[in-house]
Amino acid sequence: MKAMAAKPTTAGTPANDDIGEAKRLALYRSQIRLREAEQRAFDLFLQNLVKGTSHLSLGQEAVAAGFAEAMQKGDLSFCTYRGHAHTLARGVSVEKVLGELMQKDNGLMRGKGGSMHLTSEDHGVMGSYAIIGAHLPIACGAAWRAQYRGDKDVSVCFFGDGTTNIGAFHEALNFAAVWKLPVVFVCENNLYMEYTPIGDVTAVPSPAGDRAAAYGLPKIVIDGNDADVVYREAQKAFAKARAGEGPSLIECLTYRHSGHSRADPAKYRPEGELERWKERDPIKIYRERLKQFGVSEQVMAEIDADVRREVDAATEACKAAPMPPTDILFTDVYADGGWAWRN
Amino acid sequence: MKAMAAKPTTAGTPANDDIGEAKRLALYRSQIRLREAEQRAFDLFLQNLVKGTSHLSLGQEAVAAGFAEAMQKGDLSFCTYRGHAHTLARGVSVEKVLGELMQKDNGLMRGKGGSMHLTSEDHGVMGSYAIIGAHLPIACGAAWRAQYRGDKDVSVCFFGDGTTNIGAFHEALNFAAVWKLPVVFVCENNLYMEYTPIGDVTAVPSPAGDRAAAYGLPKIVIDGNDADVVYREAQKAFAKARAGEGPSLIECLTYRHSGHSRADPAKYRPEGELERWKERDPIKIYRERLKQFGVSEQVMAEIDADVRREVDAATEACKAAPMPPTDILFTDVYADGGWAWRN
Amino acid sequence: MAEISYRDAVARGIAQEMARDKDVVFLGEDVAKAGGCFKATVGLYEQFGPLRVRDTPISEQAILGAAMGAAMTGLKPIAEIMFSDFIAVCFDYIANEFPKSRYMSNGQTKCPLVVRTGNGAGSRFGAQHSQSVENWCMMIPGLKVVAPSSPRDVIGLLAAAVRDPDPVIFFEHKSLYPIKGEVPDGEIVDTLGTAKILRPGTDCTILALALMVPRALEAAERLKAEHGIDAEVVDVRSLVPLDTQTILGSVGRTHRLFTVEENPRLCGWGAEIVSIVADEAFYDLDGPPVRITTPHIPLPAADHLEDMVLPTADRIVETVRRSLNS
Amino acid sequence: MAEISYRDAVARGIAQEMARDKDVVFLGEDVAKAGGCFKATVGLYEQFGPLRVRDTPISEQAILGAAMGAAMTGLKPIAEIMFSDFIAVCFDYIANEFPKSRYMSNGQTKCPLVVRTGNGAGSRFGAQHSQSVENWCMMIPGLKVVAPSSPRDVIGLLAAAVRDPDPVIFFEHKSLYPIKGEVPDGEIVDTLGTAKILRPGTDCTILALALMVPRALEAAERLKAEHGIDAEVVDVRSLVPLDTQTILGSVGRTHRLFTVEENPRLCGWGAEIVSIVADEAFYDLDGPPVRITTPHIPLPAADHLEDMVLPTADRIVETVRRSLNS
């Protein structure tokens, strides 16, 4: 709600374009792609083709796109069960993500992990973790490896507002700060844990921002619905990390348009809240931004159509794809490829 | 070290004596008693009569005495493995504490718990916990009961500087703040976790103080070697808790004269550190304080002698006491008094 | 008598106890205003109000720690851990605090609380939201551990757990929430530590728990109809206290033992019971005691894969038949 | 050949591996400058420097999480959890993260790390610092679990654990730290998943682990000398992978099985092995397989009480003798 008041903080003009048209179009494309893919996931769920659970981040695309576009190849993403967008934003194909949601053999993990555990190491997506807070220390470890070896990659760890209240958050932030690790913690504050407003269960107004000082870090709370704002902040944090100056904690104010998970009709929202946030839909904001910078409707429409083609093709491929074969049940428990716990 | 610089912040005169002679003598007596009892425990250890481990808080007596003297009957203490002083300060007899350290039948828990788990519910000592951080949430629960029932007691939870880096600390502080629980968290910053300086592993200079804001609480860092300072701060925090205004987090700067545990010769201290802190020995400070307020050497000597009599008698009683009988091995696993897990 | 779901039985059980005793309080994530992530606690907040039914932060250690502190000082808290897999983030309370404080304090400390948690597979949630972890608790001295298989048992055992003076871990099976069963009117209070012979039989004993109970019953019917094997089916219900009398008694009559558990293979409750029987009733046994378990692998998400790894009626029938005929 | 202590073997094993492979790094509380709370890692900081041997905050979740992240991305971390009881505060990594990531990711993720921890009783530390918790790990699919009983095995199995591409939980027994044993010069690398027959025998098989191994050996000598019973003693060494061939082979020869474990009674490794043997070697057994365990209670602090609850050579002798003569 507080974020509602905030206007986009940087309504740039072509004159002060620090981001540049190519990157802007990439940010736009990415957001559209996340939106279309997740919207499709929802449609497929309504058709009973998505199995298990799934957690959409419709409305939160600017965070995923803004960070991913600021990352370099080799940078590492650590996501949660609400990880479709972050996974897609690193370049994983829509087919592989939808395939996993539909538990088909073409899925990213061939149905073994499911929607909460999307992983694509080839794209730097080092896993999606479904135990709240668990991946923050893990991201520290990856950053430690970079520090130890002198590698220049950054580990980026995404999580929600509710996650700031669990012990692992605290341990990871202190650990990263003391060891000056190249890790960036990104809190997507979408105002709710599952169904409970974050303010009801948190001692401070900014669940991440107001905790930063406890780890010697500056308070950073940004408009998470403006991809440019996100992109710029990400760049700053990554530069700091690569320079060996340690971690950042960035709170992005945003909102999920959908329920917490597929089972949730989100009846707990106060009336009008969703509508107000939809006025600040990141895609709406970004279309206006592009217009400001002189990008034509036609260019946008072409991107939209292009994305739709990917999503449509992916949908067809997933529908046609076979179920995973049952022999994968017993593979990859251990590094030898098998599961033998005895001789 | 930082604390070294701080002079006693309140060198009162009889004119502004908010504490009063009776309480001052009680504070003195308590500190002497803790000192003598723990010193005796150390002697007994050298004689091989203390078994298992033990963690002394020689040098930290002002914290235990200051808080305990501010407590009312019914207030609850939650301690750590370094809990002898807090237990004694609530009025538990020296015999029962030494008896437990010597694992005799007259021990507080008849040798079943050992030195790390001193518990005396009759005195409001609700246990000593040996897993770092575990008792902070437990203290919240006791405070929740008080809040729910409208009881006016306060739960007081003691822990060390190193404990501020574990997850349970964070969860408990947030929980207590959100629920506005009548709980007082007391961090005894003695500059070290076991052997590692707290500054080496903590992102902020004041491990508790600099975290308070993360829970919407004021930063309170006090001289933990001055029992008057401690006593006054405790009173304030208890009043706040009883008024329904929620938790406090108080960091007390202090120093342990002994090693971390009986096994530790404390070689990791920088040269001169111990000596500098001994100049600020809480008992030395308090003797001077009493003199300022016109208490005669003779009164102090009588208290000293009195305490010594208790400690000597306790020592003899413990030496004479039998070992615990073996039939207690199988009692009090369950509330029915037994241990049957099957029929 | 009314037919209600296992899910609704949870709320009814809690309500029965909260109405009876105002020391019973309830806390957990999203349990109050939202009625719980599985909708198993709908209505409690409205009925008992915000002081007794409380939403918490995502802080499982604080939830269990707070429950313990409240229990030590006079309340009888019920704490929800949403998915039993999350016991791993607050395991210190389960393993080191709840079960040891009374003993360490030589009987001074009490800990009458209940931890309710959604256990088990079948929802295609993947490896971190589908585990059966009752053995994580059974192996810890000082706890009590219960896992009901029917709406009636949910109410009766939950009431018994709340009234019990010791810490009880109460495993609700997520895949049983929608199933329905007959429940008598009025107060229901059962007894911890009692197994139930659900189907008497003479040829072998099949022990099962929670979701495995209906599968064992189905298997027994098919064993009889298709193979003429008359299996006795025992719902273990309570792992601690364990009703070894009923179990040993049954094996003493049937001379063959099969356990059906959802736990992964190693160190499950099946291993414990088989070991007890092998030791104490060795000469009663006419053949090897056999455990039917989930294989020792993490759980896959995909529906047909998940279905393949849990013990099924088919697998029970096949295992028993083959074992008895060999 | 030199005689060194189990304690010094730990440092030597770590040093051997760190010298070999610069991807091996080591972290934990007070492990670096102070050389560890049990002085088992003295000298490593001096030898390998502050980048490879690191002191951490009291943050067990951060320690294990960091180890995992480093392992996933190319290092081979060794993490110390000071007392194995503290596994309870970081159990999520043990139960839900380390062992499941490779499977859930369909083989993309690796996790080659070692968690070393001080396990077991005998130091009069009381209920929260004395437990044997190898079963907390054995029951989780996807881990490997090792517990050496001698200085030589400490080095060899630690080296094997570090070189192993999977997460290994390495239980050092606190009461064994001072004991000494012969250790060959030069590199020592053993093999995970191999049990060792330490004393061949014909009348029964006694399986033991860690501190129980010397007790089982002493019992076997006394059984022979005092009762003419010739017991085979097997050091299980590795719970996962489990060397069932050696175990079943031994029982196949001796026809009687005893397990000696420090775990509390329920769901220990003894239960698992007894269940395997009862199922797969039922007709080899001439009498009931018997578990000798610590009773299912929290551990008391007092020395003579603690001594009474752990299995002793006396108790092993008595149990075996009575069981074989009955």
Ligand SMILES: Cc1ncc(C[n+]2csc(CCOP(=O)(O)OP(=O)(O)O)c2C)c(N)n1
């Ligand atoms: C340890 C743990 N506790 C509880 C849950 C159940 N849970 C899943 S998502 C969620 C809410 C998380 O809220 P937040 O961090 O704000 O992320 P969001 O879902 O809003 O993206 C909860 C409580 C969990 N997965 N893990």
Ligand SMILES: Cc1ncc(C[n+]2csc(CCOP(=O)(O)OP(=O)(O)O)c2C)c(N)n1
């Ligand atoms: C979860 C856990 N981790 C580690 C330990 C081992 N340990 C015991 S005391 C201690 C140091 C605690 O430091 P601090 O909180 O400053 O308290 P102090 O001992 O200085 O009073 C440590 C690491 C423990 N008991 N529990």
Ligand SMILES: [Mg+2]
């Ligand atoms: Mg949220």
Ligand SMILES: [Mg+2]
């Ligand atoms: Mg300290």
